[in-house]
Amino acid sequence: MGQSLVTSRNLQGEFQTTQTLCRLIDGIIIKKTSFRSILIVDNDKIDSLELSKKIIEECYFDIGKAVPILEEVSSNFDDIKHCAVKVGLSHIPKGDSFSLRINKRGSHSLDKPTSDLESDIGGSIYDALEKKHNRTPRVNLNDPDVKVIVEILGPRSIIGIVRKEWLE
Secondary structure, eight states: OEEEEEEOSSTTOHHHHHHHHHHHSTTEEEEEOSSTTEEEEEESSSOHHHHHHHHHHHHGGGOSEEEEOOEEEESSHHHHHHHHHHHHHHHOOTTOEEEEEEEEESSOSOOSOHHHHHHHHHHHHHHHHHHHHTSOOEEOSSSOSEEEEEEEETTEEEEEEEEGGGGO
16 A cells, blocks of 8 residues: 655665564565665555655664655656656645755666756746645745655656654
8 A cells, every 4th residue: 555765874774774664663565676775665554655654753763764655657857747746736735845856876867967857846846836826835945844755766766755744
């Protein structure tokens, strides 16, 4: 039912992260990816948002981050932009601040610098939120209420969110 992308705190921490996840969260299945210290965690009892929130709360000291897998698309600009806007419209409430962050790994066709991609896709989310809420959206790059995260893993990309309240 729910999936989360989980990173280890460092490149040598995959074993510790796996052990901690298995010890603290019941009913999970952990799959390795082709990228070091990046795991996919499945749970058939709770959705992606609740799974990631629980991983962050229970395993905070042994993980780098946990991102709910809300969309998975091919690593091309148009697909990523479309799905990031869709996720933003669904998960950024009126009045909440937001940011968009992209992490690129592996071989993909995205030639633009990460900062340009973040600006272009973040701008599209901004425009869509402005139209939906009929007001100027709040952008906060340092401490947003909702962070839309794009994890580019070679030819596939995962899009999710992390809410500030999960980290408190």
